[in-house]
Amino acid sequence: MTPVVSARGLRKEYPGHVAVHDVDLEIEHGEVFALLGPNGAGKTTTVEILEGHRKRTAGHVSVLGEDPGSAGRHWRARLGIVLQTATDAAHLTVAEVVRHFARYYPHPRDPEEVVEQVGLTDKAHTRVKALSGGQRRRLDVALGIIGRPELVFLDEPTTGFDPEARRRFWALIRALADEGTTVLLTTHYLDEAEALADRVAVLAAGRIVAQDTPSALGGRSRGEATVRWRDENGFHQERTAFPTKLVTQLSGGRELTDLTVTRPSLEDVYLDLIGGTA
Numbered sequence: 001m002t003p004v005v006s007a008r009g010l011r012k013e014y015p016g017h018v019a020v021h022d023v024d025l026e027i028e029h030g031e032v033f034a035l036l037g038p039n040g041a042g043k044t045t046t047v048e049i050l051e052g053h054r055k056r057t058a059g060h061v062s063v064l065g066e067d068p069g070s071a072g073r074h075w076r077a078r079l080g081i082v083l084q085t086a087t088d089a090a091h092l093t094v095a096e097v098v099r100h101f102a103r104y105y106p107h108p109r110d111p112e113e114v115v116e117q118v119g120l121t122d123k124a125h126t127r128v129k130a131l132s133g134g135q136r137r138r139l140d141v142a143l144g145i146i147g148r149p150e151l152v153f154l155d156e157p158t159t160g161f162d163p164e165a166r167r168r169f170w171a172l173i174r175a176l177a178d179e180g181t182t183v184l185l186t187t188h189y190l191d192e193a194e195a196l197a198d199r200v201a202v203l204a205a206g207r208i209v210a211q212d213t214p215s216a217l218g219g220r221s222r223g224e225a226t227v228r229w230r231d232e233n234g235f236h237q238e239r240t241a242f243p244t245k246l247v248t249q250l251s252g253g254r255e256l257t258d259l260t261v262t263r264p265s266l267e268d269v270y271l272d273l274i275g276g277t278a
């Protein structure tokens with residue numbers, strides 16, 4: 001199957017500055033793909049090129065089978081885009097805005113259902129200007145998915161969400177992916193990438209420095225583990241590539257007190273990958 005998003009040698013130069021260097025990406029149908037990276041790494045630039053909102057300097061790009069640089073309205077209607085601040089309809093209510101946007105699309109989702117999915121049912125009749133920052137963000141997400149898009153771009157979607165709203169949003173993204181929607185999100189939250197993404201790419205200073213499943217990123221599923229335990233002589237820790245073997249040897253069938261086996265967290269690996277570029 002052709003990938004939903006494919007970029008080869010993608011490059012973006014601003015006067016005197018290369019923001020994106022020869023980026024290669026492929027995102028498959030139904031995949032949730034997260035782009036991670038520190039401020040200024042080139043995430044928004046990359047995403048905006050894929051959305052057709054910015055011109056690239058060089059490289060080959062195909063999104064839903066077309067070149068975003070020249071694709072038309074019909075192509076755009078197949079995308080859902082959640083910008084960092086999208087809604088500019090302060091005087092309308094939440095329900096009105098969502099219904100209004102639904103009319104732009106040939107096969108929209110049910111507006112009431114979408115309002116419910118983003119957790120805004122009790123604010124449906126509240127004017128947009130009276131929403132909190134996190135609630136506005138949820139409305140942005142509602143507008144991004146109302147058109148039943150095949151591909152959704154989410155730029156830092158949960159910034160300003162409270163923990164419950166984030167969990168709810170994650171469930172919504174998983175449900176979209178289960179229906180076959182492809183999702184590209186940028187995020188600064190590593191737990192979000194870990195919870196949602198099938199694959200992650202880390203951008204640092206405009207280059208992709210790693211691309212893998214969250215559990216394998218930076219070789220962390222194969223890397224050394226730290227085994228910690230306690231016995232009559234006190235607390236011990238040992239790094240090993242074979243933790244199961246070590247624990248078996250140590251225990252000899254008895255219980256080990258305070259036993260833990262840990263590998264580097266996604267955050268450890270991420271900080272290591274972007275080290276020196278942030």
Ligand SMILES: Nc1ncnc2c1ncn2[C@@H]1O[C@H](COP(=O)(O)OP(=O)(O)OP(=O)(O)O)[C@@H](O)[C@H]1O
Nearest residue numbers: 014015017019037038039040041042043044045046
């Ligand atoms: N219109 C522009 N003109 C010149 N330079 C730009 C322009 N837009 C972005 N840049 C530069 O390109 C680089 C990448 O910016 P970009 O917004 O893509 O980063 P980002 O990874 O999305 O950052 P953040 O996490 O802060 O949103 C930055 O150094 C930025 O200053």
